[in-house]
Amino acid sequence: MSVIVQNCRTCGGQWFPARLLCPRCGGADLAPKSIERGVVEQLTHLGDVVIASVACDPEPLLVARLHGSVEVGDVVELTDRPGTSGRPGPSDHPGASDRPVAFVPPSGRPREELS
Numbered sequence: 001m002s003v004i005v006q007n008c009r010t011c012g013g014q015w016f017p018a019r020l021l022c023p024r025c026g027g028a029d030l031a032p033k034s035i036e037r038g039v040v041e042q043l044t045h046l047g048d049v050v051i052a053s054v055a056c057d058p059e060p061l062l063v064a065r066l067h068g069s070v071e072v073g074d075v076v077e078l079t080d081r082p083g084t085s086g087r088p089g090p091s092d093h094p095g096a097s098d099r100p101v102a103f104v105p106p107s108g109r110p111r112e113e114l115s
């Protein structure tokens with residue numbers, strides 16, 4: 001399980017969703033990079049749904065839907081696949097650990113930052 005982010009080969013910045021240019025250095029030499037885990041920084045409970053910001057070594061900061069019992073500071077597995085049941089989980093991913101899962105919807109095409 002993993003999520004694909006962009007890695008700037010010029011400054012080392014990591015971004016999600018994909019960008020056309022690096023927001024830090026303006027470089028265009030961006031390569032896909034697979035990230036498997038992150039650390040939960042904040043949690044928001046919306047009924048039965050738990051949304052978290054997940055820091056990935058230390059960037060990017062991803063917004064993900066959590067599955068499993070998670071607290072701030074926990075390490076979670078990242079995935080961009082919802083799984084066959086619509087809920088990611090160890091049963092949907094052979095070989096996965098028992099860690100909670102953070103689902104990050106895949107990003108579309110790179111978008112230009114307007115700011």
Ligand SMILES: [Zn+2]
Pocket residue numbers: 008009010011012013022023024025026027
């Ligand atoms: Zn850069």
